[in-house]
Amino acid sequence: MKPKILAIIPARGGSKGVPRKNIRKLVDKPLIAWTIEEAKKSKYITRTILSSEDPEIIEVAKQYGCEVPFVRPLELAQDDTPGIEPVLHVVDQCPGFDYIVLLQPTSPLRTFEDIDGCIELIFKNKSPACVSVSIADTSPYWMYTMQEKEQLSPLLTNEFFSRRQDLPKVYALNGAVYVAKVSWLQNKKTFITDETIGYVMSESHSLDIDTEEDFLYCDWKMRKGVQ
Known part of the structure; x- marks a missing residue:
């Protein structure tokens, strides 16, 4: 039997980084x-x-x-509301689904092929959760913390790589697609555990709009057809 899958698009009105971003025009239509x-x-x-x-x-x-x-309750639309709470609220309001797909509107370059690819991967691996990732543009192997008197200390101390081509590939959440079994999500109350697998998206589809600069850059990319 084909599983029933519910897609949730969360969009509260109180955006701080880009005011009213969810309904602001991106190229020729609202972001959402x-x-x-x-x-x-x-x-x-x-x-x-x-x-x-x-x-x-x-x-x-x-x-x-x-x-x-x-309508989402106001107490679930505050600045300090954990992101999982509105998702669990939807699960309670809309029972009968096998999987949840969370699609944040701040990832407008994500395609339906990315969405379906993430869903297919969770089916293929028989995993309880799958999230989209992209290759990190900055490696943690070249990152440092700053100690007293501005002394630099490597973030990861077990290995050092002097050449970029020798660096291990590392991946970052891109916020575009989250998929999980409903029963598992209700139990774990998070999409990310050691059971979660990653679906690799292209960097060109992974832009997450968080600032005014992100919005303007995304608008430019889409108008110019830049990949």
Whole structure:
């Protein structure tokens, strides 16, 4: 039997880094629309819903065909609300699904192929959770902490690499796709444990919009077709 998969797009109104970013125009449509449209192209997602407390975001999401079955409680839309809490709230409000896919609207370059690739990997490996990652642009093997009197101390002290080509590949969460079995997520209350596997996305699809500079750069990339 084909598993039932619920996609959640979380979008609260109180963005600080880029005010009202979720409904701000990116190229020719609101930021959130790019994620809604890619989710709807997925061949695995059964249902896509928005979780938001903001009436304007809700209206925009509906215009682009996203379901909004409830309004997120205000206590789950605060600056200090742990990111997993709105997800678990959705799970309670929308029972009957086998898997959850979390798609943050701040990753507008993520494609439906990335979404489906992450889902396929979790099926292939029979894992309880899979998250998207990209190759880190800065290696922790070349990072330092600063001690007293500005003395540098290697972050990782077990090995030293003098040439970039010798550095081990390291990966960073890119925030684009999170997938997990519902029962497992309800138990663990996180997508990241030692059971979680990683789906490698290209750097060009991994841009996460957190600042005004990120937004402007993403807009430029999309207008110019830069990969």
